[in-house]
Amino acid sequence: MTQMAATRDAYGTTLVELGEENPAVVVLDADLSGSTKTGLFAKRFPERFFNMGIAEANMVGTAAGLAAAGKIPFVSTFAIFAAGRAWEQIRQSVAYPKANVKIVPTHGGVTVGEDGASHQSVEDIAIMRAIPNMTVIVPADAVETAAAVRAVAAFKGPVYLRLGRNKVPTIFDDSYRFEIGKGTVLVQGSDLTFVTTGLMTAQALIAAERLKKVGISARVLHLATIKPLDGDLLLDAALETGAIVTGEEHSIVGGLGGAVAEFLAEQAPTPLVRVGVNDRFGTSGKAEELLKYFGLTHEGLEEAAHRVLERKGAR
Amino acid sequence: MHRELIPTLEEKARNLRVSIIKTLHRSQSGHTGGSLSAIDLITALYFHTLRHRPAEPAWDGRDRFVLCKGHAAPAQYVALAEAGYFPKEDLMMLRRLGSHLQGHPDSKQTPGVDVCTGSLGQGLSQACGIALGLRLDGGDRRVYALMGDGELQEGQVWEAAMSAAHFRLDNLCAIVDANGLQIDGEVAKIMGVEPLGDKFRAFGWHVIEIDGHDLGQILAAYAHAATVKMKPTMIIARTVKGKGVSFFENKAAYHGVTPSDEELPRALYCLGCGE
Ligand SMILES: Cc1ncc(C[n+]2csc(CCOP(=O)(O)OP(=O)(O)O)c2C)c(N)n1
Ligand SMILES: [Mg+2]
Numbered sequence: 396m397t398q399m400a401a402t403r404d405a406y407g408t409t410l411v412e413l414g415e416e417n418p419a420v421v422v423l424d425a426d427l428s429g430s431t432k433t434g435l436f437a438k439r440f441p442e443r444f445f446n447m448g449i450a451e452a453n454m455v456g457t458a459a460g461l462a463a464a465g466k467i468p469f470v471s472t473f474a475i476f477a478a479g480r481a482w483e484q485i486r487q488s489v490a491y492p493k494a495n496v497k498i499v500p501t502h503g504g505v506t507v508g509e510d511g512a513s514h515q516s517v518e519d520i521a522i523m524r525a526i527p528n529m530t531v532i533v534p535a536d537a538v539e540t541a542a543a544v545r546a547v548a549a550f551k552g553p554v555y556l557r558l559g560r561n562k563v564p565t566i567f568d569d570s571y572r573f574e575i576g577k578g579t580v581l582v583q584g585s586d587l588t589f590v591t592t593g594l595m596t597a598q599a600l601i602a603a604e605r606l607k608k609v610g611i612s613a614r615v616l617h618l619a620t621i622k623p624l625d626g627d628l629l630l631d632a633a634l635e636t637g638a639i640v641t642g643e644e645h646s647i648v649g650g651l652g653g654a655v656a657e658f659l660a661e662q663a664p665t666p667l668v669r670v671g672v673n674d675r676f677g678t679s680g681k682a683e684e685l686l687k688y689f690g691l692t693h694e695g696l697e698e699a700a701h702r703v704l705e706r707k708g709a710r
Numbered sequence: 711m712h713r714e715l716i717p718t719l720e721e722k723a724r725n726l727r728v729s730i731i732k733t734l735h736r737s738q739s740g741h742t743g744g745s746l747s748a749i750d751l752i753t754a755l756y757f758h759t760l761r762h763r764p765a766e767p768a769w770d771g772r773d774r775f776v777l778c779k780g781h782a783a784p785a786q787y788v789a790l791a792e793a794g795y796f797p798k799e800d801l802m803m804l805r806r807l808g809s810h811l812q813g814h815p816d817s818k819q820t821p822g823v824d825v826c827t828g829s830l831g832q833g834l835s836q837a838c839g840i841a842l843g844l845r846l847d848g849g850d851r852r853v854y855a856l857m858g859d860g861e862l863q864e865g866q867v868w869e870a871a872m873s874a875a876h877f878r879l880d881n882l883c884a885i886v887d888a889n890g891l892q893i894d895g896e897v898a899k900i901m902g903v904e905p906l907g908d909k910f911r912a913f914g915w916h917v918i919e920i921d922g923h924d925l926g927q928i929l930a931a932y933a934h935a936a937t938v939k940m941k942p943t944m945i946i947a948r949t950v951k952g953k954g955v956s957f958f959e960n961k962a963a964y965h966g967v968t969p970s971d972e973e974l975p976r977a978l979y980c981l982g983c984g985e
Binding site for chain 2 (some may be wrong): 426427428429430436446448449450451453475476480508509510511512513514563658662678679680681684685688
């Protein structure tokens with residue numbers, strides 16, 4: 396049985412550990428501490444937790460100030476309100492001065508579910524990636540999240556670490572070593588490469604398994620860090636498999652697919668199909684239904700694999 | 711004032727509370743507390759104060775309503791259904807994939823909804839823009855905007871408050887559903903917003919404070935706001951989150967929690983239905 400766990404739960408517990416280890420760690424939230432799981436830290440370290448109310452722009456600015464005063468602020472709310480509402484505060488007050496602020500939103504993507512389009516962030520990776528000095532990370536599971544939270548706390552500088560609402564399959568075990576900026580090849584393959592991030596990596600593992608049965612050898616390259624992009628592994632994938640399918644719980648515009656397209660176009664033009672939300676807003680529905688509706692499934696990846704292989708063959 | 715209307719409106723509000731509970735029980739997702747605290751304010755608008763034509767949602771002569779606290783969409787949806795904008799059966803599809811009743815109001819999909827909201831703090835700005843636009847065209851069409859008290863923590867609300875007074879938007883009436891609670895707990899403990907009356911007066915608004923569950927006071931406040939000249943009006947409606955269902959009342963935990971199977975009959979009983 397696959398274990399299931401939510402990345403936001405791993406965040407909450409790891410934050411408390413970090414709080415024990417380092418008195419400089421402080422946490423800010425905007426009236427969503429139950430959902431983002433920063434409430435665990437708030438309970439343990441009330442004096443180092445600041446509930447800023449429903450005021451995300453002020454929260455980010457305050458975090459920048461706390462960083463200027465030598466603290467390591469973790470800032471949480473839903474992804475749309477962190478990246479979206481406070482974008483220019485992140486750009487000006489956090490990224491430009493390279494402030495040591497960790498923006499760690501939960502509820503990224505469409506698995507927000509029933510709340511619908513207003514709450515489903517499918518553009519955040521793109522708009523965060525566009526900011527200089529920013530590091531952008533989307534872990535695949537709870538194990539990787541715990542490791543990533545520790546890594547970003549140790550890293551000096553601004554980070555956007557995007558987490559999710561729902562339970563996702565745990566694909567890593569404790570032997571996994573997370574490193575910012577480094578991808579991981581989870582399955583070797585020679586016909587094409589799935590380059591995926593976040594919850595789509597578990598789907599890529601299923602897709603690769605199923606394609607093997609029909610004689611297609613798919614590599615799975617998990618890129619938790621979208622910026623900086625792991626160019627070495629991506630170049631290997633392009634040159635060795637000659638076909639790429641990207642997968643992300645995000646718009647196909649400007650996110651992982653966009654980053655990979657930019658890289659390939661300049662470094663190694665390769666047939667590419669992007670799987671993601673097809674340049675549209677989200678909608679209300681159950682998380683699992685929405686993943687199917689938007690094609691963010693192993694079936695969606697398999698279908699894309701067939702399409703990209705046709706184009707590879709035609710070259 | 712139409713005193714004789716009050717019992718009818720009270721009955722309407724009670725029925726709409728029942729409808730909110732049934733709708734949220736069916737959807738098992740959505741915001742209970744803030745829908746129940748706002749329903750008296752919304753009932754008075756849709757069934758008395760607003761000039762609107764349910765059979766002609768885009769009627770040019772209509773007043774406008776902006777649900778700034780978009781998570782209370784169930785309260786607006788039950789009122790729209792009751793008024794006849796769409797069949798009541800649609801309510802059972804709330805928040806389902808493919809439904810026109812999205813988790814937060816969507817003007818592209820729901821007849822009678824004029825503004826997309828859901829991200830708190832943005833509604834009052836849009837209401838100001840509508841008020842400016844209607845004023846440019848002349849006539850006496852009015853704009854009503856309903857906000858949460860937690861929502862007031864958003865800086866944009868105060869930018870809008872400043873501009874509404876600056877532009878002397880006397881065709882704008884904003885209402886705060888001052889239930890004292892937000893998601894993480896009490897507004898006063900999380901990020902205090904009081905004294906609201908003084909704040910809005912200092913921003914140049916005409917301020918009326920009322921009991922937001924007293925339909926007489928609500929109707930009087932809306933009527934009074936329409937007579938105020940050269941200033942926008944802010945109605946600070948003191949309310950109870952979860953109002954009408956005793957075990958939901960004043961509990962932050964019921965902000966985004968829907969009635970369970972076990973709670974449904976008890977909730978309906980509180981509202982005077984069932985055994
Ligand atoms: C910009 C933004 N930040 C956060 C949220 C999440 N959220 C939804 S409702 C809510 C609390 C609202 O409290 P209040 O305005 O007092 O509403 P009410 O008590 O009437 O339900 C929050 C934080 C949001 N919808 N928009
Ligand atoms: Mg409130």
